[in-house]
Amino acid sequence: MARFGMAIDTRTCVGCMDCVVACKTENGVPEGFNRDWIATESVGTFPTLHMEIRSERCNHCDNPPCVTCCPTGASHVSDRGAIVLVTHGECIGCKACLASCPYDARFVHPEGYADKCTFCVHRVQEGLDPACVAVCPTHCFTFGDLDDPASAVSRALASRKAHPLLAAAGTRPRIFYLD
Numbered sequence: 424m425a426r427f428g429m430a431i432d433t434r435t436c437v438g439c440m441d442c443v444v445a446c447k448t449e450n451g452v453p454e455g456f457n458r459d460w461i462a463t464e465s466v467g468t469f470p471t472l473h474m475e476i477r478s479e480r481c482n483h484c485d486n487p488p489c490v491t492c493c494p495t496g497a498s499h500v501s502d503r504g505a506i507v508l509v510t511h512g513e514c515i516g517c518k519a520c521l522a523s524c525p526y527d528a529r530f531v532h533p534e535g536y537a538d539k540c541t542f543c544v545h546r547v548q549e550g551l552d553p554a555c556v557a558v559c560p561t562h563c564f565t566f567g568d569l570d571d572p573a574s575a576v577s578r579a580l581a582s583r584k585a586h587p588l589l590a591a592a593g594t595r596p597r598i599f600y601l602d
């Protein structure tokens with residue numbers, strides 16, 4: 424089984440929000456909610472400070488507290504590339520998973536279930552890239568199987584230094600930001 428992940432180039436992201444718009448359109452994300460968002464952070468020390476712009480979403484963690492805390496099994500690691508998903512019909516909207524996620528990646532959909540990035544599993548299983556990846560005008564994203572050394576994402580991570588967000592939280596995120 425693949426173990427999907429992303430490498431995102433913080434040097435080329437211009438914060439255009441095309442990834443955010445593409446996700447909302449592709450996934451019918453309701454008004455007032457987002458599965459992905461743009462974060463900005465000043466990085467470095469004076470006088471070499473720079474503004475890092477990042478496209479963020481669920482990290483599809485290898486050690487996901489949102490799955491272990493879910494009382495119904497709605498939150499699960501799917502057998503389609505180890506993507507962390509929510510089975511809508513099994514979710515009781517208790518918000519335990521929202522509280523457990525260090526990345527604030529989840530929200531309760533107006534229909535009552537926990538929702539978040541799905542890595543566009545419906546596209547990935549057709550051999551397509553996720554919508555946010557496909558639309559990026561500066562090609563910030565590389566998506567693929569982290570366990571395949573020949574995949575584009577593995578090669579991107581082998582070629583540059585990279586860091587996940589909030590590594591100390593211990594969830595083992597599968598999204599890496601190229602330095």
Ligand code: SF4
Nearest residue numbers: 481482483484489524
């Ligand atoms: Fe769960 Fe949050 Fe990790 Fe996504 S980022 S898998 S919602 S803990």
Ligand code: SF4
Nearest residue numbers: 493514515517518520
């Ligand atoms: Fe599980 Fe739904 Fe509760 Fe989240 S809100 S922990 S997915 S039952």
Ligand code: SF4
Nearest residue numbers: 446540542543553555
């Ligand atoms: Fe949205 Fe799909 Fe990108 Fe996740 S992978 S942020 S669901 S477009």
